Amino acid sequence: MAGNAKDTAAKPYAPGSLLPQGRLTGPMPWVIAIMMFLTVLATAAGLALNHGARSLSANVSDRVTIQIAEADGAVRSRAVSRIVALLGETEGIANIAIVPEAELSRQLAPWLGSDLKIGDIPVPALIDADLVAPAGEREARIAALDKAVKAVSAQARVEPHASYLGPLARLVGAVGWLSFGVVALMVAATGAVVVLAARGAHATHRGTIDIIHMLGATDTQIVRLFQQRMMLDALFGAAVGFAWAVAVILLVGRSVAAVTSDLVQSATLPGFAWVVLPLLPLAGVGVAWLSARVTLNRALERSL
Amino acid sequence: MATIVQFENVGLRYGPGPETLSDLSFSLHEGAFYFLTGASGAGKTSLLKLLYLAQRPSRGAIRLFDADIVTLPRARLPGFRRRIGVVFQDFRLVPHLSAFDNIALPLRIAGVSDAQLRAPVEEMLHWVGLTGRAHAYPATLSGGEQQRVAIARAVIGRPELLVADEPTGNVDQEMATRLITLFEALNKLGTTIVVATHDYDLLGKVADARMMRLERGRLTEPPHPAGAH
Numbered sequence: 396m397a398g399n400a401k402d403t404a405a406k407p408y409a410p411g412s413l414l415p416q417g418r419l420t421g422p423m424p425w426v427i428a429i430m431m432f433l434t435v436l437a438t439a440a441g442l443a444l445n446h447g448a449r450s451l452s453a454n455v456s457d458r459v460t461i462q463i464a465e466a467d468g469a470v471r472s473r474a475v476s477r478i479v480a481l482l483g484e485t486e487g488i489a490n491i492a493i494v495p496e497a498e499l500s501r502q503l504a505p506w507l508g509s510d511l512k513i514g515d516i517p518v519p520a521l522i523d524a525d526l527v528a529p530a531g532e533r534e535a536r537i538a539a540l541d542k543a544v545k546a547v548s549a550q551a552r553v554e555p556h557a558s559y560l561g562p563l564a565r566l567v568g569a570v571g572w573l574s575f576g577v578v579a580l581m582v583a584a585t586g587a588v589v590v591l592a593a594r595g596a597h598a599t600h601r602g603t604i605d606i607i608h609m610l611g612a613t614d615t616q617i618v619r620l621f622q623q624r625m626m627l628d629a630l631f632g633a634a635v636g637f638a639w640a641v642a643v644i645l646l647v648g649r650s651v652a653a654v655t656s657d658l659v660q661s662a663t664l665p666g667f668a669w670v671v672l673p674l675l676p677l678a679g680v681g682v683a684w685l686s687a688r689v690t691l692n693r694a695l696e697r698s699l
Numbered sequence: 700m701a702t703i704v705q706f707e708n709v710g711l712r713y714g715p716g717p718e719t720l721s722d723l724s725f726s727l728h729e730g731a732f733y734f735l736t737g738a739s740g741a742g743k744t745s746l747l748k749l750l751y752l753a754q755r756p757s758r759g760a761i762r763l764f765d766a767d768i769v770t771l772p773r774a775r776l777p778g779f780r781r782r783i784g785v786v787f788q789d790f791r792l793v794p795h796l797s798a799f800d801n802i803a804l805p806l807r808i809a810g811v812s813d814a815q816l817r818a819p820v821e822e823m824l825h826w827v828g829l830t831g832r833a834h835a836y837p838a839t840l841s842g843g844e845q846q847r848v849a850i851a852r853a854v855i856g857r858p859e860l861l862v863a864d865e866p867t868g869n870v871d872q873e874m875a876t877r878l879i880t881l882f883e884a885l886n887k888l889g890t891t892i893v894v895a896t897h898d899y900d901l902l903g904k905v906a907d908a909r910m911m912r913l914e915r916g917r918l919t920e921p922p923h924p925a926g927a928h
Contacts, residue, residue, distance in 0.1 A: 603793050605791075607804065614774075
C-alpha cells in the first residue's frame with residue numbers, strides 16, 4: 396500500500412476533462428468551414444458588386460455623349476466644331492472631349508475590320524462631356540442642351556449615359572444586396588447547425604451531465620464545459636473556411652485584374668472589405684457561442 | 700437534535716400511474732444515523748431521490764436544511780445538492796475519468812483548485828483502500844472497487860447529509876463492515892446518514908442507528924431505534 400501511495404504521489408496530477416477527449420460535435424467544424432467559406436465569398440461578392448454599382452452610378456450620372464449622325468463628312472466636321480464651341484460657352488459643361496477617330500475605329504473593328512477608315516463610311520461623330528448640375532435639374536438641363544445642339548445640327552442628339560448604364564448599375568447593386576441576403580441565410584444556417592450539434596452533444600453526454608448535476612454543478616458550469624469545446628470546434632471550422640475563401644478571393648482578384656473591361660474592373664473589393672471579411676469568422680464563432688448557450692440552457696432546464 | 704429533513708404527507712407519482720410513495724410523514728434529525736429498509740420495489744430508491752433532490756414530490760411538503768424544497772427555485776438546488784453526498788445504487792461513476800478524478804469531482808464542482816484537492820482525494824483513496832488504483836478507470840475496476848470509489852466521492856465534500864442506496868451491495872462482508880464503520884466515523888463528525896439496505900446484518904453494526912421501513916410506498920415503521928422492534 397505504501398509503495399502504491401508513493402506511485403500516486405510521484406505521478407503529477409493532471410485533472411481529467413469532465414467531458415471525453417476528442418470532438419464533441421461530430422462533423423460540425425467541417426459544416427461550419429463550408430458555411431464560412433460560402434459566407435465570406437457571398438459577402439465579398441456583395442461588397443464588390445455594391446462597390447461596382449456605386450462606381451458605375453458615379454461615372455454615368457453626369458456623363459453625356461453628343462452624337463452627330465451626319466452622313467456628309469464635311470458637314471459633320473463643321474457641326475462638331477460648332478457644337479464643341481457651343482458646349483464651351485454653355486455654363487455647367489465640363490470635360491468636353493471629341494472621341495478620336497482612332498477610338499471609333501477600334502470600337503468598330505470587331506464588326507467592320509481593322510483597316511477601316513472613318514472617312515469612308517458615315518460613322519456618327521461623338522463628343523463626350525460632363526454635365527455639372529444638381530440631380531434635380533439634370534433632366535431639364537439635358538433637354539435644354541439637346542435643344543441647343545439640334546439648333547446647330549438637326550442630326551445631333553444628346554445621350555445621357557445614365558439612360559443605358561443606369562439599369563445595369565441598378566441590377567449590379569440589386570445582385571450585391573441579394574448577396575447580403577445569402578449571407579444572412581448562411582448565418583441562420585450556421586446557428587441551426589450549432590443548435591443540432593449542441594443537442595446531439597447533450598444527448599450523448601446525458602449520463603455525465605446527470606452525475607455532475609447531482610453532485611451540485613450549476614447549469615452555468617455545465618454549459619461552460621460544453622461551450623468551451625464547441626467554441627474551439629467552431630473556431631477551427633471558421634478559420635478553415637475563411638482561409639479557403641481568402642485564397643479563392645485572391646485568385647479571382649488576379650483574374651479580374653487581368654480583364655481589361657472597365658465594367659468588370661469596377662466590381663473589385665473596396666479597401667474596407669479587408670476589415671469586414673476577417674470579422675466574419677469572429678461573428679460566426681459568436682453565433683455558435685450564442686446558439687450553443689441558448690440550446691444547452693434550454694436542454695438543462697428540462698431536468699430538475 | 701435539530702430537524703434536518705421533514706416530510707409531510709408526501710406522495711410521489713411517475714407519470715400517470717399510481718403513486719410510488721404515498722402519505723410519507725417523518726423527520727430526520729441532524730447527526731443521526733438511519734437505515735431505510737424494505738423489500739425490493741418498496742420505494743426506497745424513490746424516497747432517496749426525494750432526499751438528494753433528484754425529484755420533487757407530486758404532493759405534500761418537504762423541508763430540507765430549513766428550506767421548502769417543493770417551492771425552492773431550480774437555480775438554488777445546486778447549492779443544496781453540494782451539502783448532500785450520494786452513493787448511487789448503480790455507482791454512476793464517470794467512465795472517462797480515473798478513480799482519482801471521480802472522487803475529486805465534488806471538490807472540482809465546488810471550485811477547489813487542483814493543487815488543493817490532491818491531499819483530500821489521496822486521503823479518501825486510502826480510506827477506501829484504493830490508493831494503488833487511483834489512476835484506474837471505472838471499466839477496469841471490480842464492482843466492489845467501483846462502489847468504494849462511489850462512496851469516497853460521496854463523502855469527500857464532508858456533506859451534512861449522506862444518502863446511500865445499497866452501499867454494501869457489491870462488497871464482501873469484511874469490506875461492508877469497514878465501510879459502515881467509515882460511515883459511522885463520518886456520522887460522529889456530524890453528518891446525518893441515511894442508508895437504504897436490505898442487508899439486515901448491517902442494522903446491528905451501528906450503535907444508536909435508527910431504522911425506518913417502507914412497504915409498497917408507505918412508511919410502515921417511522922424512524923425508531925434499530926433494536927426497538
